[in-house]
Amino acid sequence: QGQSKAMSMPDDMEVCGCNGVCKGTIVKAIQEHGLFSVDEVKKHTKAASSCGSCAGLVEQILINTVGGAADVKPKSEKAICGCSDLNHGQVRKAIREHHLTSIPAAMAFMDWRTPNGCATCRPALNYYLISTWPGEAKDDPQSRFINERAHANIQKDGTYSVIPRMWGGVTNAAELRRIADVADKYQVPMVKVTGGQRIDLLGIRKEDLPGVWKDLDMPSGHAYGKSIRTVKTCVGSEFCRFGTQNSTQMGIDLEHALFNMWSPHKVKLAVSGCPRNCAESGIKDVGIIGVDSGWELYIGGNGGIKTEAGEFFVKVKSAEDVMEYSLAFLQLYREEAFYLERTVHYMQRVGMDHIKKAVLDDAERRKALHQRLLFSLSFEQDPWQEQLSKPQLKKEFDRIAVKQLENA
Known part of the structure; x- marks a missing residue:
């Protein structure tokens, strides 16, 4: 089906929406440069080099163009x-x-x-x-990558996006005032609420990043990294009349526990306080849904271009169990997944039975995985605070500021 779709596509049809690459550009690059792998196509055209959701289609175009010479082995063999x-x-x-x-x-x-x-x-x-x-x-x-070196998300015009962390999506008046003051002081062109329940400051110059972090006085949201991103929550039992569990507090606790976690790819969590699932837990790497008798855990969800529903993993009774089982799964993923492999693709490669055997069936291994993740996180520091506290790490930003002053 993929090959027939690739074959029937006109040359001017867009393949990679992230970088605006059409089929004809890909075919031309393959033919002119003698390309035989998706990685080579990425380097010459930028197709599939951003979110990667079009990689399968690029692979089919490659096969249609060079036939059996295409290097399309699975990542585990490449x-x-x-x-x-x-x-x-x-x-x-x-x-x-x-x-x-x-x-x-x-x-x-x-x-x-x-x-x-x-x-x-x-x-x-x-x-x-x-x-x-x-x-x-x-x-x-x-x-x-540049985003992780600058600890902010580079935009199309070379400016940066800064998203401070709001534990579980909860904020307060003092934080909101600081965000507003930063937006005024640095003339931030856009302030936007993200899909992960955070506030994004878009259009910040690189040389202003340390000042923005200092004035915000909030932890890094890690929105730029192959790392823990956000834990999305609904209001839950604390206010909602339908809530069966305190999903807000569970989300806050999970986000604190996972703060500074680097991973093979970005990781998103969500906690819903009842089966109405207002936090969209079904399309997260780890999704947690509160029910009357405890919590249901789902893993391997993905809300990207090819939406993947998370698979039911386990039902547990306590918040402590949610923490242990979730962190054990994420550590297994951290130890076994390939770099740039999302949880859903890791699951498809190793199989749910393998994951259940490691986390659900072996209590000793589950606890060891949990402890190894906690041990790993014990060495990590908030990158924004680290940049501000160590002069040698600020040179990259200071150098740009000095250069701009010289050219002014």
Whole structure:
């Protein structure tokens, strides 16, 4: 079905909405540059290089164009990039079994072809190292994407989006006043409420980011990272007449517990206080729904272009159980998923039975997974506060400010 769709598409039909790439541009690049993989198409056209939801269609266009020569192996079999013949699983295994704790050591041990790697393998290696050896492997900022280096989300005009964290979507008058003052002081062009129940300040210049963080005096919302994003909540039993559980407090507790969690891809949670599901828990990586007798947990939901409903995982009785089971699943995902693999795709690859066996059927392993995540998070700091407290980390922003003053 995918191949017939790709074949019937006209050349001027858009394939990648994120980057405005049509089918004809992709076909032309494949033919002119001799491309045989989706990764090569990404580099030459930017198609499928942002949200990735069109990668399947790009793959089918590739197959239609070059036939059997197309390199369309599943990610579990593909080399991590052109710098190595090893796939993601083999790289993770080597890092774990040989106690590799730095990018140079990992590249040397695994005979990397390119001494310094590339923009594809370095972020993956960095994540595998810090998630495998927390407290030992040092995060390498230069191996992160621009959003994670700047700790804000770059926009089409080169300015940035800043989303401060609001635990469980709850705020207060003092925070709202500070946000308003920041919007005035830095002449923020747009202030917008996000789908994750947070406030987004759009159009901030890079050199203004440290000042914005300082004046907000709020934690990072991590809206820019392959990390925990938000825990969306409904009002729940505290105010709603239909609420069966205190979903707001559960969401706040989960978000505090997961704060600063880096992951293979972005992770979103939601907690609904009753089966009416006002927080849209069914399309989150971890969705929690309160019922009279406890909580139902769903995993692997995704609200992207190809919406995926979360699968029922387990029913538990207490808030403590919600915390333990949710964090154990997320740690399993952190340890086993490939870099840039969402929870739904990880689940499709390893199977729900594998996940249930690790988290539900083995209480000892579940508790160990839970504790390993807590241990890993114990080393993390709020990136905004860290940037402000360490002068050497502010140089990137200060240098731009100085340059602008010189050119003024």
